[in-house]
Amino acid sequence: MAETFYQKRNIKNLERIEALKSDLPPFVEDYFLGIENQTSTLTRLNYAYDLRIFFDFLSKKCLNGKNVRAITLSDLETVSSHDIERFLSYLTHYEFRGTYETCNERAKARKLSTVRALFKYFFRKDQISVDNAAKVSMPKLHEKEIIRLEANEVADLLNCAETGSGMSNHQRAFHEKTRIRDVAILTLFLGTGIRISELVGLNNEDIDFTTNSFKVIRKGGNQAILYFSEEVADALAQYLAYKEEDKNTPENEHALFLSIKMHRISIRAVENLVKKYSRIVSPLKKISPHKLRSTYGTQLYRETKDIYVVADVLGHKDVNTTRKHYAAISEDIRRNVADKVKLREPPKSD
Secondary structure (H helix, E strand, O other): OOHHHHHHHHHHHHHHHHHHHHHOOOHHHHHHHHHHHHOOHHHHHHHHHHHHHHHHHHHHHHOOOOOHHHOOHHHHHOOOHHHHHHHHHHOOOEEEOOEEEOOOHHHHHHHHHHHHHHHHHHHHOOOOOOOHHHHOOOOOOOOOOOOOOOHHHHHHHHHHHHHOOOOOHHHHHHHHHHHHHHHHHHHHHHHHOOOHHHHHOOEHHHEEOOOOEEEEEOHHHOEEEEEOOHHHHHHHHHHHHHHHHOOOOOOOOOEOOEOOOOOEOOHHHHHHHHHHHHHHHOOOOOOOHHHHHHHHHHHHHHHHOOHHHHHHHHOOOOHHHHHHHOOOHHHHHHHHOOOOOOOOOOOOOO
């Protein structure tokens, strides 16, 4: 079943969290237990990575080299808002275990959000008497340029995957083996706005051609039914027929999209194939699977003019996420109202 993929991923995340605990104070384990029912394993894993850097900073810069494992909630109470502001500055260029790292404003904001959540949890539990992290303002985030493909580039991308035009000889050597699969993957991205994790997690039995729909597990673990066009149906049907005829396809493999080695395709492999084709048709744009999702969201808005429909189809809980990330939505709104305000009445004809 489709859940198997997500269960395996959750188990891996839990194993990683367990391994990271040796780099964190013992009370963080209580924190993770307390938020377990409100967060995904991936969220807690990202928290663990962020907190590992935060407590390493506290050890080196605020607590006179105190071992991270020895840090207590009493130590947390001594951390001032100024210390946390120093932490944000430190993140610009810092050293962790012999490697130098940098954080942009968005990475800083995420780490501050993680730290604030930790302080807030223990403050609400009356285990610390002061929440100085709440006094620190989030870094100002500048709007990023939103990149997506135009209609002609979408057609060029699919044509490239279908024909192999523009490829090197090395790329062509593998193209015939993956052509039908790659077209199906790109068509599914561009025709439904599916997330990469959702696409990788699809199983054969999730596809229903009687209703042109499929099941996905969305962020937060909720199941949803998404629908697709005849164009997407044709690409999926061709790929499924190809798999059925291929004698190398394992009988007991439920995964919809398979790698060359006939296992479930990985997220990295999908990212690489999107990069491979997009570099050929649009070399000046850095196109990722998420950018294909942006492309779909933009086109859907242009067709429906309904941002709430776009948010629902893409699985956004907050319509502001849709407005922020899907290109040309705000641009189109501004363009559509440009002629609505009249400065002078037009002259009356005789």
